[in-house]
Amino acid sequence: MSKFEEVQVFCPATVANLSCGFDVLGLCLKGVGDEMTIRITDEPGVRIKRISGADLSLEVEQNVAGVAAVSLLNFLKPKVGFEIEIDKKIKPGSGIGSSAASAAGAVYGINKLLGTPLHRRDLIPFAMQGEVLASKAFHADNVAPALLGGFTIVKGYHPLEVLRIDAPDDLYVTLVHPKIELRTADSRVVLPAQLPLKTAVQQSGNLAAFVHALHTKDYLLLGRATKDVIAEPHREKLIPLFSLAKSEALKSGALGVGISGSGPSIYALCEGKASAQEVSRAWKLSYILNNIEADVFISQVNAKGTELI
Amino acid sequence: MSKFEEVQVFCPATVANLSCGFDVLGLCLKGVGDEMTIRITDEPGVRIKRISGADLSLEVEQNVAGVAAVSLLNFLKPKVGFEIEIDKKIKPGSGIGSSAASAAGAVYGINKLLGTPLHRRDLIPFAMQGEVLASKAFHADNVAPALLGGFTIVKGYHPLEVLRIDAPDDLYVTLVHPKIELRTADSRVVLPAQLPLKTAVQQSGNLAAFVHALHTKDYLLLGRATKDVIAEPHREKLIPLFSLAKSEALKSGALGVGISGSGPSIYALCEGKASAQEVSRAWKLSYILNNIEADVFISQVNAKGTELI
Numbered sequence: 001m002s003k004f005e006e007v008q009v010f011c012p013a014t015v016a017n018l019s020c021g022f023d024v025l026g027l028c029l030k031g032v033g034d035e036m037t038i039r040i041t042d043e044p045g046v047r048i049k050r051i052s053g054a055d056l057s058l059e060v061e062q063n064v065a066g067v068a069a070v071s072l073l074n075f076l077k078p079k080v081g082f083e084i085e086i087d088k089k090i091k092p093g094s095g096i097g098s099s100a101a102s103a104a105g106a107v108y109g110i111n112k113l114l115g116t117p118l119h120r121r122d123l124i125p126f127a128m129q130g131e132v133l134a135s136k137a138f139h140a141d142n143v144a145p146a147l148l149g150g151f152t153i154v155k156g157y158h159p160l161e162v163l164r165i166d167a168p169d170d171l172y173v174t175l176v177h178p179k180i181e182l183r184t185a186d187s188r189v190v191l192p193a194q195l196p197l198k199t200a201v202q203q204s205g206n207l208a209a210f211v212h213a214l215h216t217k218d219y220l221l222l223g224r225a226t227k228d229v230i231a232e233p234h235r236e237k238l239i240p241l242f243s244l245a246k247s248e249a250l251k252s253g254a255l256g257v258g259i260s261g262s263g264p265s266i267y268a269l270c271e272g273k274a275s276a277q278e279v280s281r282a283w284k285l286s287y288i289l290n291n292i293e294a295d296v297f298i299s300q301v302n303a304k305g306t307e308l309i
Numbered sequence: 310m311s312k313f314e315e316v317q318v319f320c321p322a323t324v325a326n327l328s329c330g331f332d333v334l335g336l337c338l339k340g341v342g343d344e345m346t347i348r349i350t351d352e353p354g355v356r357i358k359r360i361s362g363a364d365l366s367l368e369v370e371q372n373v374a375g376v377a378a379v380s381l382l383n384f385l386k387p388k389v390g391f392e393i394e395i396d397k398k399i400k401p402g403s404g405i406g407s408s409a410a411s412a413a414g415a416v417y418g419i420n421k422l423l424g425t426p427l428h429r430r431d432l433i434p435f436a437m438q439g440e441v442l443a444s445k446a447f448h449a450d451n452v453a454p455a456l457l458g459g460f461t462i463v464k465g466y467h468p469l470e471v472l473r474i475d476a477p478d479d480l481y482v483t484l485v486h487p488k489i490e491l492r493t494a495d496s497r498v499v500l501p502a503q504l505p506l507k508t509a510v511q512q513s514g515n516l517a518a519f520v521h522a523l524h525t526k527d528y529l530l531l532g533r534a535t536k537d538v539i540a541e542p543h544r545e546k547l548i549p550l551f552s553l554a555k556s557e558a559l560k561s562g563a564l565g566v567g568i569s570g571s572g573p574s575i576y577a578l579c580e581g582k583a584s585a586q587e588v589s590r591a592w593k594l595s596y597i598l599n600n601i602e603a604d605v606f607i608s609q610v611n612a613k614g615t616e617l618i
Contacts, residue, residue, distance in 0.1 A: 021517065022513065023510045024513045024514050153517040153521060155515060155518040155534065156511060156514045156515065156518075161518070161533070163517075163521050163530075165521065192506070193505060194506065195504065195506055195509060196502060196503055197501070197502055197504055197539070200504060201331060202465060203509070204332075204333045205463055206465065207517055208333055208334070208516055208517070209462055209464040209465075209470070211517050211520040211524075212474065212524070215520075215521070224464070224470070
């Protein structure tokens with residue numbers, strides 16, 4: 001058992017896909033995330049006591065944090081139970097891994113309270129159970145960066161294998177969340193089931209270059225590799241002002257721009273804080289001038305992932 | 310002008326695709342390559358004087374080295390001309406970049422004789438003109454590693470961008486060339502024009518992992534990422550004994566096995582020479598026992614690429 005009876009957990013938002021890495025790449029954000037309080041109870045099982053900031057179910061089986069927690073407990077079989085309180089700061093359906101943050105936070109916190117029987121890497125499959133509830137898909141491209149921090153590659157699922165890469169030190173991410181809700185499932189529907197081999201090759205070249213750029217800390221290459229020929233052409237129409245936001249960001253010096261996860265948030269990779277602020281300024285102006293409500297914020301890449309507050 | 314009147318060039322064989330990097334990845338071999346003699350002549354233009362080792366056309370416009378050379382001369386417009394002699398050691402249609410070697414050697418040698426006006430990286434598009442003749446496709450996945458050495462990523466063609474990664478020091482490649490000739494164009498025909506999005510994602514995960522493994526020098530991950538769910542399922546039937554060769558190599562300790570380029574050669578990545586020799590032994594035995602003529606050889610990765618002898 002652990003010395004903690006209660007933990008407070010920071011559950012970071014994440015950007016999945018990163019344009020060239022559809023269903024493969026992700027990165028962990030620092031500036032935005034949920035907060036969770038988890039405490040041990042004598043009564044076994046999981047209870048969600050309180051959720052602020054979003055209209056989500058307190059029913060354990062209908063809540064991603066609940067589902068993830070239960071799946072971990074089914075594996076660890078502790079004698080105690082857990083109470084969870086969630087302060088949602090990440091808007092559900094915003095495209096920056098809201099459900100993944102809750103799922104990651106729940107399993108991370110419970111693991112801590114039980115004296116860290118599992119490595120954080122081993123928590124990924126349990127957090128993924130929460131994602132199944134949220135998006136009907138068994139995917140790790142948000143929970144992996146949420147738990148591990150930095151950039152992550154989901155190599156594959158059979159068996160599950162996730163790799164982690166440090167971000168270049170001076171990399172910043174600017175994000176805009178146009179205030180519509182876009183469910184991952186709805187955003188999946190617009191994607192064709194088949195794609196031309198040529199398109200797959202084009203995407204592959206950029207993905208390989210992106211991973212190379214991360215290792216060589218080549219900011220400009222990272223930007224040139226931030227291209228999506230698979231999902232973006234189909235999804236951009238779902239996102240208010242996407243094409244203007246993209247061109248404005250690039251004009252303002254962003255390295256690369258794309259849809260965060262399945263949208264509607266848009267991310268821009270920037271070298272240095274000043275550049276990220278330029279993009280932020282341009283986006284705020286664009287959305288105001290077009291009368292579209294939007295949140296704009298800046299974040300560095302979070303090297304640590306989910307952690308105790 | 311240069312101090313050389315005549316150069317001898319080693320034109321290395323290459324392995325393209327590397328399973329997960331269809332039309333993107335390539336590596337340069339050390340143990341096998343063509344040799345070329347190129348000399349300056351007063352008469353402008355290009356002449357192919359002699360070819361040994363393969364039945365190839367001496368007509369400049371029908372020869373990949375000739376076509377590549379002419380395309381370079383059209384750009385550099387020197388007052389002199391060039392005579393080329395080619396000693397083919399790489400069998401055309403073997404799947405280890407025979408045409409790319411000749412094309413790369415021609416432009417490399419001519420560039421040297423003219424006093425190196427271009428970087429070797431800038432020679433890639435001229436060598437690619439030779440590939441168009443050979444396979445009706447404008448591709449760089451063999452000429453790039455032939456010219457640059459190491460591992461290469463073809464990021465994309467518009468504009469052409471090629472990246473280079475050093476090989477892990479102790480990486481060996483074992484190759485078997487079952488003696489049938491398989492033309493790249495014929496091997497392209499069996500590939501479907503469309504593929505499922507799920508398949509593209511699976512391939513992407515392995516490609517990203519492969520590039521990561523090269524940078525982190527993680528031999529085992531390199532092996533686990535050597536998977537091809539796009540071309541191999543369609544091409545393996547064109548290659549004598551493919552599935553036996555693959556399982557024998559893996560049993561003998563190979564990290565990963567796949568089709569070299571468009572085949573029929575098969576490559577195995579191995580950690581250390583002893584492991585590569587194990588695979589070589591197993592393959593020699595398998596092909597002899599099945600009465601299929603085959604050449605088996607071992608090579609390290611060539612860090613230098615095309616070079617003067």
